[in-house]
Amino acid sequence: MAILSLQNVSKSFGALKVTDDVRFELAEGEALGIIGPNGAGKSTLFNLIAGNLRPDEGVITLSGRDVTGESPMQRCASGVGRSFQIPQPFGHLSVYENLLVAARFGGGVSGHDAPALCMDILRRTGLAESAAKPAGSLSLLSRKRLELARAMATRPRVILLDEIAGGLTDGECVELVATIRGIHGEGIAIIWIEHVLHALTSVVERLMVLNFGKMLMIGAPDEVMASPEVKEIYLGIEV
C-alpha cells in the first residue's frame, strides 16, 4: 500500500490557485523528487502534506488512513517528518536538545531510549561534534544537517526535504547527499524539493514537475528531464 497518497488536492490563496488538482502516490521507502520554478507551489504542497495548511479540496492519506483534517502534531505522530528550506532550529537549545525534543514529543520515544537514538542520528548526520553547541550558533551546512537530523528524530516513515542542498558548496552538497542516501537506504520514504538537480537525481527514483500549482509530469528522472515541455518551462530553454 502507498505510504502517502494525494487525491485531487487543491489549495487557493484568494484567486490564486497554488495547488491545482495534485494527485500522486508514494510507495513505502520510495524517493520522489519535486522540481519546478519559483512560485510553482512546491513548498505549499509540503505545507499541505505536513498539515500546516488544509486543502480546499481533495484527500490526503497516510498508509490508507485519511489525514486531511489532522493537525501538524497529529501528522507528525503519524510519521511525517519535515525539514525547512530556511532552517528553523530551536536556537536557544543545544543541537542535542533539538533532537531530544523531536524524539520525545514527535517520535514518542521514551526518556530512557531517546539519548541513544539522538546520539546515533547525530553521528549519522555528521553533527556528533556539535551536539552541545547552541543550535543558533551553527553554520549553514550544520543547520541544514540539523533540519534533517531533527526530522529523523521524529521517527518518520516519510520525510519531506525542502531545498536542503540549496546554498551549499559542491563539497558540502556531496556530503549531504551521502547522508540522505543513507536515510533512504533505511527504507524511509522521501519527498525532496530541490533546485540542485544533480543532487536530486542521484537519489530519487521518480521526479515530479510542478508549474503554477499543477503537476506537469511525473516519472523516471531521465525521462522527465528529457521532455521538451519540462526543458522549456523549468530550465527556460527554448525548444
Added chain:
Amino acid sequence: MIWLDTLVQGVLLGGLYALFAAGLSLVFGIMRLVNLAHGDLIVLAAYVILGICSATGMNPFIAATLALPVMFVFGWLLQTHLFNRVLGEDILPPLLVTFGLSVVTQNLLLEFFSADSRKLAMGAVEAQSVTLGPFTLGLIPLATLGSAFAVIFALNQLFYRTALGRAFRATSDDRVTVQLMGIYPQKVFAIATGIALMVATLAALYLGARANFDPTIGPARLLYAFEAVIIGGLGSLWGTLAGGLVIGVAQAFGAAINPEWQILAGHLAFVAVLLVRPRGLFPRAND
C-alpha cells in the same frame, strides 16, 4: 552598621518581589505574553488561601499547599479558554484581555471580600526571628527569600533538565516549528500558566503573611514584578531573582533615608539600571 542591616532587610524584601516576578517572567519567557493581571492573580491567590484558612481553621502554610493545585488548574483553564484565543502575531489583544482580567478580578474580589484589609494569620512564627551575628532576621522574611531561591532553582531545573522544560524552551523559540515535532503549543502554554499561578500562590502566601492586602493592591505588585523582570533581563530566571533583590534593596535604602521614599527609590533603581544596561543585567545571549 545600620546600613548593613538595611541591606539585609532589603535583600529579604527582594525575595518577595522575586516571587512576584517569577511567574510573570516564566509566562513572558515562554509565550511572550505580558500578563497585566499577574498582580491581581497574586491577590486572588491570597484570598484563596484566606478562604481555605477561614473555612477550615488551617494554618496558612497548609492552606497554601491546598491552594497550589487549585491555582494550577485555574491557570490552565485561564490559558486554555482565554489567553490562547488571543495569542498571536499582534501583541495588543493579549494586553487588552489581561488588562480586562485585571479589572474584573479586582471587582470580583471587592464584591466577595469587600474592601477591608486582610492578613493571613501565621501564628507564633510571625513574631519569631533568628539572630545571626549582628543581624536579627524574621523567620517569615527568611522563608520568603529561601522560597524565592528554591522556586528559581526549581524552575531552572525544570527548564534545563526535563523533557517538559525542553518543550517550553523549544516552544519559546518557535511555536510553529514545534508543531512538526508533535508538540501542542497551546497545551505547553496552559501548563506554563498553571505553573506561573502556583508560583503566584507562594508569593501570595508570603505577601499575606508580611503585610495587609485588599483587592486593589494587585497593580502595584505587578509593577514591582515587571521592574524585576526587566532589570534581570527578559527570559532569564536568575536575572529575575537578581531584579527582585535590586528593587528590594533600593526600597529598603529609600525607606531608611525617608519612609516616603521607599517606593520611589525602587522605581529610581529601575530607571538607573535601564540607563546603564538597557537590556537588563542578564540578557539572553542571542536574541
